[in-house]
Amino acid sequence: MASRIALTVAGFLLALATACAALGSHALKAELTPDGLHLWDTALRYHFIQALGLLGVGVLLRAKSSRALCAAATLIAAGIVLFSGSLYALSLGAPHAIGHLTPIGGLAWIAGWLTFAWAAWHN
Numbered sequence: 001m002a003s004r005i006a007l008t009v010a011g012f013l014l015a016l017a018t019a020c021a022a023l024g025s026h027a028l029k030a031e032l033t034p035d036g037l038h039l040w041d042t043a044l045r046y047h048f049i050q051a052l053g054l055l056g057v058g059v060l061l062r063a064k065s066s067r068a069l070c071a072a073a074t075l076i077a078a079g080i081v082l083f084s085g086s087l088y089a090l091s092l093g094a095p096h097a098i099g100h101l102t103p104i105g106g107l108a109w110i111a112g113w114l115t116f117a118w119a120a121w122h123n
Contacts, residue, residue: 010054047080085101
């Protein structure tokens with residue numbers, strides 16, 4: 001993932017997280033069960049944190065592009081979609097099978113941040 005793409009995706013994901021925060025605190029608060037609201041909040045928390053991390057990786061890619069940093073950015077973005085996306089879906093009543101995507105997203109984040117660490121060490 002090139003720096004321009006990483007920064008664009010990070011900006012989009014941060015805007016989406018902000019919209020999800022507003023949706024959760026206003027429209028969905030009365031609609032979701034306590035468990036559903038807890039899932040939504042968990043998805044939102046990790047969505048924001050990882051999107052901010054992606055923003056940082058994108059800034060570093062501007063300074064020094066490398067295949068490892070590009071791979072890290074891709075894994076982090078994929079993790080947001082898989083982890084937070086599956087939790088958002090579950091909170092809204094999606095089939096429990098969607099929950100199988102959640103740990104895959106977490107593994108994508110771990111791989112992304114380990115790849116980032118490797119890139120930082122070797123550059």
